[in-house]
Amino acid sequence: MHRLLKITIVESDPARAALIEESLSRAGQYELNIVSDMARLTEAIVAHNPDIVLIDLDNPSRDALEALTLASAPLERPVALFVDQSDANLTRIAIEAGVSAYVVDGLRSERLKPIIDAAVTRFNMFRQMRVELAATKRALEERKVIDRAKGLLMKAKGIGEADAYALLRRTAMDQGRKVIDIAEALVTTAGLLS
Amino acid sequence: MTTTLHIGFLPLIDAAPLIVAAEMGFDRAEGIALDLRRAHSWSALRDMVSFGQVTAAQMLSAMPVATALGLGGAGAPLAAVAVLSTNGEVIGVSKAIAARMREAGHAFALNDPDAAGRALIAAARGPLRIAVPFPFSMHAELLYYWLTALGLPAPASVDIRTVPPPLMAAGLAAGELDAICVGEPWGSVAVETGAGALLLPGSAIWAGAPEKVLGVRADLADANPEPLRAAIRALWHAGQWLSDRQSRTTACELLAGSQYLDVPAEIIDRALSGHLTISGRGKSRHVPKFVDFSRYAPHAAHAAWIGERLAARLGLDRTAARTAAIATYRSDQNRDVLQAIPGYRERETAPDRFFDGQELGLATSD
Numbered sequence: 001m002h003r004l005l006k007i008t009i010v011e012s013d014p015a016r017a018a019l020i021e022e023s024l025s026r027a028g029q030y031e032l033n034i035v036s037d038m039a040r041l042t043e044a045i046v047a048h049n050p051d052i053v054l055i056d057l058d059n060p061s062r063d064a065l066e067a068l069t070l071a072s073a074p075l076e077r078p079v080a081l082f083v084d085q086s087d088a089n090l091t092r093i094a095i096e097a098g099v100s101a102y103v104v105d106g107l108r109s110e111r112l113k114p115i116i117d118a119a120v121t122r123f124n125m126f127r128q129m130r131v132e133l134a135a136t137k138r139a140l141e142e143r144k145v146i147d148r149a150k151g152l153l154m155k156a157k158g159i160g161e162a163d164a165y166a167l168l169r170r171t172a173m174d175q176g177r178k179v180i181d182i183a184e185a186l187v188t189t190a191g192l193l194s
Numbered sequence: 195m196t197t198t199l200h201i202g203f204l205p206l207i208d209a210a211p212l213i214v215a216a217e218m219g220f221d222r223a224e225g226i227a228l229d230l231r232r233a234h235s236w237s238a239l240r241d242m243v244s245f246g247q248v249t250a251a252q253m254l255s256a257m258p259v260a261t262a263l264g265l266g267g268a269g270a271p272l273a274a275v276a277v278l279s280t281n282g283e284v285i286g287v288s289k290a291i292a293a294r295m296r297e298a299g300h301a302f303a304l305n306d307p308d309a310a311g312r313a314l315i316a317a318a319r320g321p322l323r324i325a326v327p328f329p330f331s332m333h334a335e336l337l338y339y340w341l342t343a344l345g346l347p348a349p350a351s352v353d354i355r356t357v358p359p360p361l362m363a364a365g366l367a368a369g370e371l372d373a374i375c376v377g378e379p380w381g382s383v384a385v386e387t388g389a390g391a392l393l394l395p396g397s398a399i400w401a402g403a404p405e406k407v408l409g410v411r412a413d414l415a416d417a418n419p420e421p422l423r424a425a426i427r428a429l430w431h432a433g434q435w436l437s438d439r440q441s442r443t444t445a446c447e448l449l450a451g452s453q454y455l456d457v458p459a460e461i462i463d464r465a466l467s468g469h470l471t472i473s474g475r476g477k478s479r480h481v482p483k484f485v486d487f488s489r490y491a492p493h494a495a496h497a498a499w500i501g502e503r504l505a506a507r508l509g510l511d512r513t514a515a516r517t518a519a520i521a522t523y524r525s526d527q528n529r530d531v532l533q534a535i536p537g538y539r540e541r542e543t544a545p546d547r548f549f550d551g552q553e554l555g556l557a558t559s560d
Contacts, residue, residue: 038361039370060358062235066266067329067356092245100238 004031005111008050010061012036020122027118042068054119055100062100093120142180149183152190197421198227202239202251205232205455207378207465208279208406209252210445211487215432217448224424236328243409244270250425252278253409258522259500260330263515273415274407274492275524276426282405282465282485283333283396284381287373288366291317292391302391302472304479307398307549311344314373314393324373325357325365333375335503336399343550363389378465379457385471392472395481402546404496415524426531433487442466488541495554497523
């Protein structure tokens with residue numbers, strides 16, 4: 001009978017941490033704890049003494065975890081090699097999903113795999129959400145620029161909104177460019193001339 | 195057909211050669227396209243190179259050496275094929291330490307490492323808590339060298355710890371750190387947020403310390419394909435361009451972009467011009483050659499020094515470490531590529547000397 005694996009999740013966003021926690025508990029039984037205060041990361045890891053630490057690849061605090069692994073000689077803890085050295089494929093999949101796992105040396109990959117799988121699924125989902133959010137933001141920004149360009153045209157030529165937009169679109173089509181590019185050029189030029 | 199090379203970088207001043215090469219078209223002039231990918235930690239960059247997410251990355255000069263010594267990273271062995279930047283580190287202190295140092299008469303001249311170090315040691319209450327971005331870095335090595343040379347016994351009286359640069363200013367402000375040693379813009383960020391004051395540039399400890407290298411997998415460096423050689427040429431041109439004073443304004447604007455450093459161009463200009471604002475009161479100091487992009491060839495002696503310092507501190511075999519370290523710095527390869535560039539001239543460099551008068555070769559044989 002194995003004792004429960006101790007997993008620490010390093011994540012400052014509580015909603016996200018909760019979701020990772022949830023998907024892990026579906027993958028098996030683990031003793032989980034979450035570190036959200038990056039300034040206390042090292043203390044928390046030393047106190048919890050986990051078998052595995054999961055952290056976002058984009059988290060700058062990863063470098064502080066590296067320091068825990070090998071910086072202090074003699075080694076304070078027999079931990080933390082990047083994923084399981086014996087399974088490069090698992091490591092690659094994790095990195096592609098944007099998750100880093102620090103694992104106690106010697107933990108066998110059949111115990112590790114469900115955890116990494118669950119984390120990878122969750123991280124992929126978050127990445128998808130991030131991409132969608134970025135696309136939405138960009139669309140909003142573009143709307144603002146186009147609105148400003150329309151406003152400039154309406155004022156300069158004394159035309160209505162619909163005509164201003166039609167003019168923008170016609171110009172874009174004539175030049176084989178996007179409406180947003182024409183709008184941006186117009187707004188920049190107006191900024192220079194004002 | 196143009197080959198695209200994916201290159202990892204961290205949002206730092208010394209990513210400049212990569213950003214400039216991509217933005218100014220030095221890559222396309224060499225028949226390649228650099229696709230830059232921003233990362234947020236050194237360990238992430240190392241793993242991205244190891245597992246092939248990027249072809250190459252900006253790396254700390256000690257990183258290929260540390261990897262060769264088995265210090266972190268479970269992926270492939272790494273090699274440094276070029277030195278992207280020399281120096282550019284800055285040491286800053288908390289407001290409390292700065293106040294004590296001023297009271298004791300220290301003038302923050304930024305050009306006297308001996309006086310600065312002694313004043314810092316005198317101002318400490320208990321072991322000096324100093325943050326570096328990564329355990330195996332020139333930042334850490336410069337600190338150990340500087341403080342030990344001034345008689346501070348390490349590790350008993352100094353606690354050098356790894357803190358992500360974005361958290362350093364907060365650490366100083368909260369009184370959890372006495373000092374930081376970090377690359378720009380993070381020193382200036384600490385000044386701007388009122389968390390601390392600048393004490394010394396890394397160049398005052400060792401003018402010529404390799405700071406960032408272009409790191410690739412060792413097997414790629416061995417194969418040395420044309421796209422990699424093209425990247426080495428393109429980045430050399432970028433470094434030459436950056437070394438021209440006329441380029442500075444443009445370089446600051448490029449680096450300030452939201453996809454790169456995303457900080458005001460004025461902050462970037464401080465490092466590139468060497469005109470550092472050292473305290474919240476707006477006092478400034480000029481540091482010539484604060485960061486240098488023109489010393490491009492990797493030197494075996496530098497790798498050997500890093501390897502020996504790491505080995506000595508961590509209790510590894512020093513001869514083996516030296517040999518392993520030297521193998522990671524591909525000096526000959528870089529020289530061959532560069533000498534084929536029309537108009538390339540090898541830069542004559544003065545012998546590497548530390549602030550206490552030790553020369554590199556001598557300093558390593560103690």
